[in-house]
Amino acid sequence: MAAAASHSLPLELITEILTKLPVKSLHRFKCVSKSWNSLISSSKFIKLHLTKTLVNSNIIVTNNNSLLSSAISDIKLRFDIVTHPLNNLPHRPPVELIESVHGILLISDFPKKTVFLFNPSNKTHRLIPPAPSREPAFAFGLVEVFGFGYDSVTDDYKVVRLVQWFDEGSGFCRESSVYSMRNDSWKSVYDETVLYSLQRTNAIAVESTLCFVVISRDSMLLLKCFDLRTNTFSLVDHPDLDSYEYGKMTMSLRNLRGCLCLVVNYQKHKVDPSKFMGDPLYNRKFLYADVWELKDCKWVKLFRVRKKEIDKDCMYLRLVTYSKDEKSVLIEVDGAWFGWYDLVTRKIKRVSVLGLRLEDSPHVAFTCVDSLVSVSKKKGAIARKKTIKKDDFLSSGFKFKL
Template sequence: MKTSKADRISHHLPEEIIEEILYRLPVKSLLRFKCVSQSWRSLISTKQFVETHLQHSKKIESLTDKRIISTCKNSSKSSPGRLKACSLSSLLTEPVTRAVSFDFFPLNSSRDIVIVGSCNGLISVLVDVCRFFLLNPSTREFKELPDFFTGTTCPKNLGSISGYGFGFDESSCDYKVYAVFTMTTPYDRDVGFPSKSVARVYSLKADSWGVNVFFEDRWTIGQGKFVSGKLHWINYYKTKLKWEIVCFDLTNESFGTVERPSCMEGCYIPRLGVFKGCLCMSFDCALTVGSDILIWNKYGAEDSWSELLSISYLSVFGNSSFTRMFNRVTPLFVLPSGEILFTSGSDFLIYNKKDGCVKQRHTVDFDCDRFREAEAYTESLVSLVPDNIAFF
């Protein structure tokens, strides 16, 4: 009986050594190696292997399995919204990196596509206002979620999905999508207040949306940032001219608040982000004509906010680009050199903390007019089949 090359290798190397080698390979290679032999296919498909491989990928400094995902759209009303991605290593090494569209499922939308969130290599997106998808770009799996409005009395044409988020509930080993539908009347739209909000949570294990969660009187607008099992938003009270950080716990599906930094005088309303697994906050300062980024080093600990970096817009854009100064500044990734990759509008820039120097890096060709947002994620083998979800 003829043996495969993989089987011959297995005879010479202990199984644990083979596993250690495979853990260090990129997802693209592992998908190919599943065809080498039945034993390798079985190994690479196990929950234990998927979990260990992802944890190893998060820790190492290699950029091989790190990618940037973005949404964009051309200015034409008939132009579809698109979801594109490029490798982080290409972004840093090539003069111009071309982003490629996801072609493994029918995602093109007549309206904008919104990134709901990313977690462990999985991406959740909102298409055509009310259709939610989960996908793993690395394995080319995708899944359209059940209709959000099933079991509700909300008319789709009288509102929109106003808040959303995606994350992993470790207690139940389940991926969850949170969404809020805000229903408005013509009068409410004029004055800017919602008349009714319905918030629901989708469970991948159950493959269904739960009942309306207790919403209290809080607004969760836009994407919730997932950190430590919770989604986070900035909640701004127009009537009181103040803001707070609200969070939604995916385990017990309840709301709460988290500590806000004390040094926020003279600043505009901040924006939340996730950096190195920690909650971070960026805000424009009128006094310095720049942006400061704070990071919450230890979740739940008092006085744990510290400054990550402070960027002068004049040093980045110059005096002639004042209209570009108040674009969003979002940190994406720490490079092996210690420099920080961040975005401002559609620009990708690198900040060196040692000398305080900001330099623009190579351009990404998104082949579109309107760049909306970008996120960094790590490629993984995580499956969308509930029985194959690994625990993290």
């Protein structure tokens, strides 16, 4: 029926209709005909479908060794378990969600030894090879952070790895490298901003730029940016912050409405830090948070969330996404619960959560769209490499470059 109807409709109209459908439906419609299969599988259609779905986001959450997903709702979030490639490892490690871009997740095990690109919509995944590095097996003071984004110039998805450690002979050592999904390979990049120490937080992608939080020598928090198009680093000053004491403030980044947003949590110590045992983060008490947006190279203060506007004591909050009418923003508090913050009434409405055990917090929430983008390696390229390797003895003295 559908195949017969398709002959009476122009291709442009068929394409327009199909781009509005979810990924699951499109996978089924590939069986309608060879022409539909060819259309839906084409790179042009995949990009067009992506532009239609960027506003329809889901929430992805990591919870120990689980990955869970929920549609965005004003009243209730219902999380379902997402099967991911790290589940296939024998020891079932905790999963870390590093970033979400165009429906593709960058996930890793807890020590970041096994890293995958994974699209939960079409179930494609790719194991990223280890980055070449000179770091020792047991490095003192090791800090390793990742970033993941899309290079619009080369139509390539890239992973950036920054690592620093301390060596008794050489002092602080640092490395920067970039992985190209198109080439399936790493290469080292020069970083002239190495005097700034890394925070243990991964980067956030905004357009073709990755943004990291770093610390200067005078203990000031700054933003370090990496341009995926030019493979260059730069520094961005933070906005005019309230006076603070280092150790009583946390910063988190998010991509909201296509712009870089900065959340600055101002805190105070619960007890004397010298008498507190454990993670210093849990010795902090929330006072208020300022939310800034970087637009046209200028920081604009959007709003402030005060302690009295949250119904219980907490340590920090992070942004997740805006509502469709952009009058509310979904916030994540202490990685334990969610609430919609009304930008007009300045009140928080707590959201009911199903399928997510709050006792397993803290969790980390990102938004993710449904997309057809595949991260699997092309079978043709793999077959070609195997053929060349097999017949290599026939061409002694020659080198093949793919």
